[in-house]
Amino acid sequence: MPDQVLTLAEAAAEQAPLRLLIVTDAWAPQVNGVVRTLTTMVEMLRARGDMVEVVGPDRFNSLPMPGYAEIRLAVAPRRKLAQIVDAYMPCAVHIATEGPLGWAMRGICRRRGWPFTTAFHTKFAEYLEARARVPAAWSWRVLRHFHRPARAVMAATPSLRTELARQGFAHIRPWTRGVDLSRFRPEPRDAFESLPRPIFLYAGRVAVEKNIAAFLSLDLPGSKVVIGDGPQRAELAARFPSAHFLGYRENGVLARSYAGADVFVFPSRTDTFGLVLLEALASGTPVAAFPVTGPLDVVTDPRIGAxxxxxxAACLRALDCDRAAARAHAEAFSWDASAAQFRDNLVRFSR
Structure with missing residues (x-):
C-alpha cells in the first residue's frame, strides 16, 4: 500500500502545474529553429496552465557573436541570472543552449544541487570546425562535459540520439518537433510566377555551416531562390548572381514561398533536425538533401523527397515526387506531441 500511495502522489505531482525556468542563449529577436521551437513550447505549456519564464540574452549586457552579429552573447551573466532565478523560484529548470547563459545556469544548479535538463539543438563541433577550423574532437569533449550532469539530454531524432550515444553522452531522451499545419499549406502556389520553373528553394540562415554554396553551385534547370539572411549573404550573392536572394520572409509570405517552390533544397550537413523540412513538406513541396542527420529522420518516404x-541528382529526382504525399507525411508531426514529450522529460525539485 505505501508504494501505491507514493506512486499516486508522484502521478498527481506530475499533473500539477509546473513553475518552469528556461535559460537560453537563443531567443528573440533571433530567427532560427531553436527560437521557434522554444517559443512554441512556451505557448503550449502556458496554455495548459504551467508557468514558464524564459531568460535570454536580451536581459543582460551582451556582445555580438564574432562573425554573426545578429546573435548576442550575454557578458558575465551569473550574478544577475542568480537574482532572476531567486525572484522566480522555479520547480524545474531547462538549459536550452551551451552558451554563456547556459554555462552560468549550469553552475548555479550544480552549486545548489538542483537537477536540470538540457537539449542538443546544434552540432557545434561541426559548426566550429566549418567556421573556425576548431577540431571537432575538442568541441565534443567540451559538449560532453556540459551535458554530463543533466538528468535528461533531449534530442530530436533517432540518428542524433545514436550519434550522441556514440560520442559518450548519457540520459538521452527523445524530443520530437512539429509543424503548424494551418500556417504551412500546399495552396496557393503563386509565389514565383515571374521566375522560370522549376523553382529550387532554400530557406533558413545564410551562413557557412548551412553549406548553401553546395546548392547554388549545382547545374539545375529553372531558378534558384534563397530566403533568409545571415553573414554569408553578400558573399554568396556576389558568387552566384543568377540566384535570387529574397531576404527574410515572414507570416504568409514565407508560407506561400514554400508552397510556390517545386523542390526544397536542404544542403546542410550539420543540423540536428531542420524545422524547415517539415514546413516545406507541409506546404506540399518535396525535399532534396544529403543523407545526414535531420533529412534521414524526416524524409523517410521516397515519395516525398530524395x-x-x-x-x-537528389534535386532532379525530387521533381517527380508526390506533393500530396509530402503534405500527408508532415501531418504526422504534431507540436502537441512535442510539447508532451518535452514536459515529460523535465525534472521537478523542491527548493
Whole structure:
C-alpha cells in the first residue's frame, strides 16, 4: 500500500502545474529553429496552465557573436541570472543552449544541487570546425562535459540520439518537433510566377555551416531562390548572381514561398533536425538533401523527397515526387506531441 500511495502522489505531482525556468542563449529577436521551437513550447505549456519564464540574452549586457552579429552573447551573466532565478523560484529548470547563459545556469544548479535538463539543438563541433577550423574532437569533449550532469539530454531524432550515444553522452531522451499545419499549406502556389520553373528553394540562415554554396553551385534547370539572411549573404550573392536572394520572409509570405517552390533544397550537413523540412513538406513541396542527420529522420518516404550524396541528382529526382504525399507525411508531426514529450522529460525539485 505505501508504494501505491507514493506512486499516486508522484502521478498527481506530475499533473500539477509546473513553475518552469528556461535559460537560453537563443531567443528573440533571433530567427532560427531553436527560437521557434522554444517559443512554441512556451505557448503550449502556458496554455495548459504551467508557468514558464524564459531568460535570454536580451536581459543582460551582451556582445555580438564574432562573425554573426545578429546573435548576442550575454557578458558575465551569473550574478544577475542568480537574482532572476531567486525572484522566480522555479520547480524545474531547462538549459536550452551551451552558451554563456547556459554555462552560468549550469553552475548555479550544480552549486545548489538542483537537477536540470538540457537539449542538443546544434552540432557545434561541426559548426566550429566549418567556421573556425576548431577540431571537432575538442568541441565534443567540451559538449560532453556540459551535458554530463543533466538528468535528461533531449534530442530530436533517432540518428542524433545514436550519434550522441556514440560520442559518450548519457540520459538521452527523445524530443520530437512539429509543424503548424494551418500556417504551412500546399495552396496557393503563386509565389514565383515571374521566375522560370522549376523553382529550387532554400530557406533558413545564410551562413557557412548551412553549406548553401553546395546548392547554388549545382547545374539545375529553372531558378534558384534563397530566403533568409545571415553573414554569408553578400558573399554568396556576389558568387552566384543568377540566384535570387529574397531576404527574410515572414507570416504568409514565407508560407506561400514554400508552397510556390517545386523542390526544397536542404544542403546542410550539420543540423540536428531542420524545422524547415517539415514546413516545406507541409506546404506540399518535396525535399532534396544529403543523407545526414535531420533529412534521414524526416524524409523517410521516397515519395516525398530524395536523399543523395549527389545533391544535383537528389534535386532532379525530387521533381517527380508526390506533393500530396509530402503534405500527408508532415501531418504526422504534431507540436502537441512535442510539447508532451518535452514536459515529460523535465525534472521537478523542491527548493
Amino acid at each position: 536523399l543523395d550524396e549527389d545533391l544535383r
